[in-house]
Amino acid sequence: MAKVGVTLEVGSDGVAVITMRNPPVNALAIPVLDGLQEKIGEAMRRNDVKAAVLIGQGGRFSGGFDINVFAKIHQTGNLNLLPNVSIDLVVNTIEDSKKPVVAAVEGLALGGGLELALACNARIATSRTQLGLPELSLGVIPGFGGTQRLPRLVGLPKAISMMLSSKPIMSEEGKSLGLIDAIVPSGELLKASCLWALEIAGRCKPWLRSLHRTDKLPPLSEGRKILNNAREQAKKTAKNLPQHQACLDVIEEGIIHGGYSGILREDKVFRDLVLSDTSKGLVHVFFAQRATSKVPNVTDSGLKPRIVKKVAVLGGGLMGSGIATALILGNVNVVLKEINNEYLLKGIKIIEANVQGLVSKGKLTTVKAEKALSMLKGVLDYSDFKDVDMVIEAVIENVSLKQSIFSELEKVCPLHCILATNTSSIDLNIVGAKTSSQDRIVGAHFFSPAHVMPLLEIVRTDRTSPQAILDLMTVGKVIKKVPVVVGNCVGFAVNRAFFPYAQGAHMLIHLGVDVFRVDQVITSFGFPIGPLQLADVAGYGVSMAVRKIFADAFPDRIFEGPLMELLIKSGRYGKNNGKGFYIYEKGSRPRPDPSILPIVEESRRLANIMPHGKPLSVSDQEILEMILFPVVNESCRVLDEGVVVQASDLDIASVLGMSFPSYRGGIIFWADMVGADHIYKSLKKWSELYGSFYKPSRFLEERASRGVPLSAPVSSSAASRSRL
Numbered sequence: 001m002a003k004v005g006v007t008l009e010v011g012s013d014g015v016a017v018i019t020m021r022n023p024p025v026n027a028l029a030i031p032v033l034d035g036l037q038e039k040i041g042e043a044m045r046r047n048d049v050k051a052a053v054l055i056g057q058g059g060r061f062s063g064g065f066d067i068n069v070f071a072k073i074h075q076t077g078n079l080n081l082l083p084n085v086s087i088d089l090v091v092n093t094i095e096d097s098k099k100p101v102v103a104a105v106e107g108l109a110l111g112g113g114l115e116l117a118l119a120c121n122a123r124i125a126t127s128r129t130q131l132g133l134p135e136l137s138l139g140v141i142p143g144f145g146g147t148q149r150l151p152r153l154v155g156l157p158k159a160i161s162m163m164l165s166s167k168p169i170m171s172e173e174g175k176s177l178g179l180i181d182a183i184v185p186s187g188e189l190l191k192a193s194c195l196w197a198l199e200i201a202g203r204c205k206p207w208l209r210s211l212h213r214t215d216k217l218p219p220l221s222e223g224r225k226i227l228n229n230a231r232e233q234a235k236k237t238a239k240n241l242p243q244h245q246a247c248l249d250v251i252e253e254g255i256i257h258g259g260y261s262g263i264l265r266e267d268k269v270f271r272d273l274v275l276s277d278t279s280k281g282l283v284h285v286f287f288a289q290r291a292t293s294k295v296p297n298v299t300d301s302g303l304k305p306r307i308v309k310k311v312a313v314l315g316g317g318l319m320g321s322g323i324a325t326a327l328i329l330g331n332v333n334v335v336l337k338e339i340n341n342e343y344l345l346k347g348i349k350i351i352e353a354n355v356q357g358l359v360s361k362g363k364l365t366t367v368k369a370e371k372a373l374s375m376l377k378g379v380l381d382y383s384d385f386k387d388v389d390m391v392i393e394a395v396i397e398n399v400s401l402k403q404s405i406f407s408e409l410e411k412v413c414p415l416h417c418i419l420a421t422n423t424s425s426i427d428l429n430i431v432g433a434k435t436s437s438q439d440r441i442v443g444a445h446f447f448s449p450a451h452v453m454p455l456l457e458i459v460r461t462d463r464t465s466p467q468a469i470l471d472l473m474t475v476g477k478v479i480k481k482v483p484v485v486v487g488n489c490v491g492f493a494v495n496r497a498f499f500p501y502a503q504g505a506h507m508l509i510h511l512g513v514d515v516f517r518v519d520q521v522i523t524s525f526g527f528p529i530g531p532l533q534l535a536d537v538a539g540y541g542v543s544m545a546v547r548k549i550f551a552d553a554f555p556d557r558i559f560e561g562p563l564m565e566l567l568i569k570s571g572r573y574g575k576n577n578g579k580g581f582y583i584y585e586k587g588s589r590p591r592p593d594p595s596i597l598p599i600v601e602e603s604r605r606l607a608n609i610m611p612h613g614k615p616l617s618v619s620d621q622e623i624l625e626m627i628l629f630p631v632v633n634e635s636c637r638v639l640d641e642g643v644v645v646q647a648s649d650l651d652i653a654s655v656l657g658m659s660f661p662s663y664r665g666g667i668i669f670w671a672d673m674v675g676a677d678h679i680y681k682s683l684k685k686w687s688e689l690y691g692s693f694y695k696p697s698r699f700l701e702e703r704a705s706r707g708v709p710l711s712a713p714v715s716s717s718a719a720s721r722s723r724l
């Protein structure tokens with residue numbers, strides 16, 4: 001039996017059981033869709049069939065249309081690869097069939113998977129089954145009729161919220177909304193669904209066609225009001241994303257002109273959106289994120305991850321407490337060690353506040369919060385370290401302190417214990433220099449706030465064992481992070497690639513560009529905050545320390561304007577002391593602080609880099625490029641040195657660690673969309689005008705001259721320099 005396809009089996013009760021098979025999630029690949037057309041058609045023609053049940057193999061109904069098809073269309077531009085499903089299969093073959101079809105839904109029904117179920121005459125589900133239409137998160141809208149049938153089953157407001165948020169609901173909620181007809185235990189799903197289908201055929205249960213229903217739809221004027229509110233909301237929350245407004249327009253079409261008309265419009269808009277840059281970026285991110293789980297010589301080496309039950313966190317500062325919070329929320333026992341009672345209590349308080357914050361936002365129940373906090377133990381010595389499986393050190397960035405901690409850890413922890421450090425800047429070989437456990441030493445670089453930011457950069461040296469990496473990757477996944485394995489270098493992948501980000505902003509300010517315009521351009525591009533507000537949030541002390549590290553490592557390409565020093569001298573440290581580029585007041589959005597301008601003027605005067613002493617006149621596009629192209633340039637060096645396994649890892653790291661807009665696909669994907677040639681020529685021009693900060697890297701120059709995308713794998717000679 002082929003691994004991918006559809007089977008039909010007719011039972012003695014006269015019910016045809018039609019099973020979709022495409023492990024692991026029964027994605028609706030073309031052979032599955034063809035198989036459905038064929039087998040459902042056959043069931044409708046056969047005289048021994050009274051009704052049909054649609055089910056997915058292996059406890060999962062379907063994860064939706066095969067996203068690989070989108071990727072193929074993005075590569076080729078060939079829209080003909082999209083099958084005609086919405087009318088031929090979903091309306092004509094399923095919904096308008098002469099015999100009832102019931103969906104037996106287990107595990108998950110997402111996207112096209114749920115849309116098939118919506119077209120069936122009833123839906124029977126197991127408990128805790130995920131139901132959702134996440135298409136907008138891929139830059140498209142539902143394309144198998146979901147925009148029309150979901151509002152008709154659950155009502156307009158709920159349908160809009162499910163589609164615009166892309167978040168699934170559970171079958172229990174689906175039952176209360178009328179999306180699901182009954183919830184049954186897993187072992188009884190097929191039997192109950194067959195019975196339901198027979199009862200519809202026998203007219204003991206209503207024979208409902210979702211597209212024909214209107215009972216849950218509001219009157220036209222109310223519907224328009226709901227849609228207009230959603231449009232206004234989406235303008236704020238989904239800036240730059242065409243699929244949100246398009247989805248609302250398509251829903252409206254169906255409310256005004258009827259479901260079938262809505263289906264036709266949906267099909268057209270769906271096809272237009274598949275080719276949008278947004279869809280290209282988001283589909284790339286979907287696969288890139290999954291590709292981070294495949295690390296050569298680690299995940300393919302046959303090793304099994306060991307269970308990590310207990311982790312010690314050293315240091316209860318902001319990072320240590322955030323890491324401890326993430327661990328206890330993931331059901332991992334944590335021992336938090338500090339050097340004195342005062343610091344320990346401070347750390348525990350931060351953790352409690354982190355957990356409480358999630359409860360207040362409705363993201364965690366009180367019961368789960370209590371359970372999480374019960375997994376935390378504060379200590380002042382190493383006696384509890386004798387049975388820990390992993391230690392994550394998160395003390396201040398001080399080489400000799402870290403070295404002495406690691407040599408101590410080697411003595412007090414069991415032999416299998418992984419010794420991880422959260423350093424963001426110190427070479428791991430130096431951290432572990434005074435131990436003989438280099439194989440167990442690994443970087444666990446979390447991003448602040450560690451219990452919120454999804455990226456976990458796992459830093460390996462040439463001596464870190466594959467087992468230690470695999471175990472840390474597994475812990476990362478348990479605590480719902482996305483682990484990206486990177487090589488050991490100054491700043492690792494993310495901070496290294498983005499070190500020119502703040503400096504690019506400072507360069508522009510000193511060239512005479514308005515401070516707040518810089519942030520505005522960057523937020524219009526899609527970052528949540530600009531580089532100057534980011535400096536406020538991180539604190540100027542941190543910015544100065546980071547700049548020093550990079551200035552030492554890469555003196556040839558650093559821009560050091562005097563602005564930060566002047567700000568600190570005038571008593572400004574950023575958001576922490578309430579004095580930054582912006583004014584921060586509780587309950588309102590940060591406002592630009594005009595009192596910063598004389599300091600900026602003074603800094604410009606001291607730096608004296610404005611051409612002919614006059615402020616540079618630039619467009620918003622140039623501002624964007626003068627900040628992001630240097631980041632692309634440094635990213636090229638990261639690729640050239642083999643710091644990441646593949647270019648797409650840097651995309652994911654930039655999205656999850658730096659909040660680069662996901663719909664632009666990540667830093668390298670975006671750069672390839674812009675074109676290496678344009679980036680190279682721009683940097684070259686600016687390097688001649690403004691100095692070596694902009695000097696194009698060898699890698700960029702080579703790719704641009706050969707017309708090879710930056711994302712293409714590095715050559716074998718470069719791969720031999722890999723740090724992985």
Ligand SMILES: C[C@H](O)CC(=O)SCCNC(=O)CCNC(=O)[C@H](O)C(C)(C)COP(=O)(O)OP(=O)(O)OC[C@H]1O[C@@H](n2cnc3c(N)ncnc32)[C@H](O)[C@@H]1OP(=O)(O)O
Binds near residue numbers: 025028064110138143
């Ligand atoms: C016309 C329609 O309206 C359009 C659509 O239906 S678009 C598709 C809508 N569906 C989605 O967006 C769901 C996408 N998938 C997911 O969110 C998650 O994979 C999931 C919740 C289904 C399962 O998650 P999880 O168990 O963690 O497994 P995960 O690692 O993500 O996926 C397992 C494998 O299935 C693949 N996969 C999952 N959904 C897929 C899909 N819809 N198409 C193709 N492959 C898919 C993944 O790429 C991964 O492959 P890999 O092992 O080779 O890396």
